[in-house]
Amino acid sequence: VDSVLVGHVRSVGYPTLPVFDAEALRRRAYGDSAVMGAIIDLFLTHAPDLLDAIELSIADSNATALRATAHTMKGAAANLGAARVADAAATLERIGLDGRFDTAIAAWQRLVDDVNDLFERLRAFRAASLEGPSTCAR
Amino acid sequence: VADDDPTGAATLIAALKRWGFDVDCATDGDAAWRMLAAADGPTLAILDWMMPGLDGPEVCRRVRADVSRPPTYVILLTARAERADIVAGLDAGADDYLVKPFDPEELRARVHVGRRLLESLSREIQLSGLLPICSYCKRVRGDDNYWEQVEHYIAQHSKAVFSHGICPQCYEKAIAETER
Numbered sequence: 001v002d003s004v005l006v007g008h009v010r011s012v013g014y015p016t017l018p019v020f021d022a023e024a025l026r027r028r029a030y031g032d033s034a035v036m037g038a039i040i041d042l043f044l045t046h047a048p049d050l051l052d053a054i055e056l057s058i059a060d061s062n063a064t065a066l067r068a069t070a071h072t073m074k075g076a077a078a079n080l081g082a083a084r085v086a087d088a089a090a091t092l093e094r095i096g097l098d099g100r101f102d103t104a105i106a107a108w109q110r111l112v113d114d115v116n117d118l119f120e121r122l123r124a125f126r127a128a129s130l131e132g133p134s135t136c137a138r
Numbered sequence: 139v140a141d142d143d144p145t146g147a148a149t150l151i152a153a154l155k156r157w158g159f160d161v162d163c164a165t166d167g168d169a170a171w172r173m174l175a176a177a178d179g180p181t182l183a184i185l186d187w188m189m190p191g192l193d194g195p196e197v198c199r200r201v202r203a204d205v206s207r208p209p210t211y212v213i214l215l216t217a218r219a220e221r222a223d224i225v226a227g228l229d230a231g232a233d234d235y236l237v238k239p240f241d242p243e244e245l246r247a248r249v250h251v252g253r254r255l256l257e258s259l260s261r262e263i264q265l266s267g268l269l270p271i272c273s274y275c276k277r278v279r280g281d282d283n284y285w286e287q288v289e290h291y292i293a294q295h296s297k298a299v300f301s302h303g304i305c306p307q308c309y310e311k312a313i314a315e316t317e318r
Contacts, residue, residue, distance in 0.1 A: 030242065039148050042148055046143075046145070075238050079146045
């Protein structure tokens with residue numbers, strides 16, 4: 001059953017979406033490594049709160065809150081160049097818009113997995129490519 | 139800048155500062171409106187659509203409804219990419235609409251369109267506002283507090299070009315003085 005549900009919450013282009021496109025972020029930050037580091041740190045700090053808010057909205061079957069929180073996650077991930085997380089969040093945003101929660105848990109699990117992958121990539125990138133210590137940890 | 143996503147706001151603020159703007163930031167729609175409604179509030183705003191409190195389009199509507207405020211250029215920058223959203227955003231009073239994630243060069247160009255329009259409108263407003271004029275010599279007091287010829291002032295503040303001639307009354311007067 002889980003594999004069927006997961007199939008429903010992944011878009012057609014999902015396998016080709018990058019976990020983290022560092023070049024996209026670099027371009028938006030005009031190559032400024034301090035700005036890139038600050039943006040990554042902000043995401044590492046705020047994403048867990050967003051995940052909590054999304055989880056709570058699913059637990060409460062609150063479609064309006066799910067739509068809003070998933071939308072914010074989608075925008076934050078897209079800004080970072082994290083297309084997979086943005087895609088996973090977009091799926092949850094649509095669930096919120098439709099108000100149909102039957103695939104919400106599977107979509108939520110996919111988002112958590114993708115965020116964890118992203119966190120690993122961001123920390124590795126930060127350590128290898130950007131100056132200064134990360135200002136946050138999870 | 140009004141955006142409840144701190145990563146998006148930080149990216150935007152860094153870019154705007156690079157382009158020479160002074161930037162204020164709000165993290166919800168109510169704060170954005172308070173900022174815009176202040177006496178010396180910003181005249182160029184980049185608003186997210188979905189924020190806590192007032193949403194971006196509602197802030198746009200309030201900006202447009204306030205006829206006493208100076209001209210204000212509003213860009214909606216949002217992850218809502220449906221055509222219906224774009225139409226609704228522009229109908230609410232946004233001057234421009236961009237979909238997240240923004241392309242930095244496109245945003246820079248669009249922000250400069252806004253700045254250019256505001257500068258142009260600002261010049262027109264100077265020309266239509268209260269202008270002190272000397273009752274005797276008809277010089278006007280310009281922006282730098284110096285008295286100058288009215289045609290010089292108008293030429294500086296509009297696209298008007300003066301061609302020199304003589305009106306019938308002055309012609310009669312000039313002829314009479316010549317004959318005397």
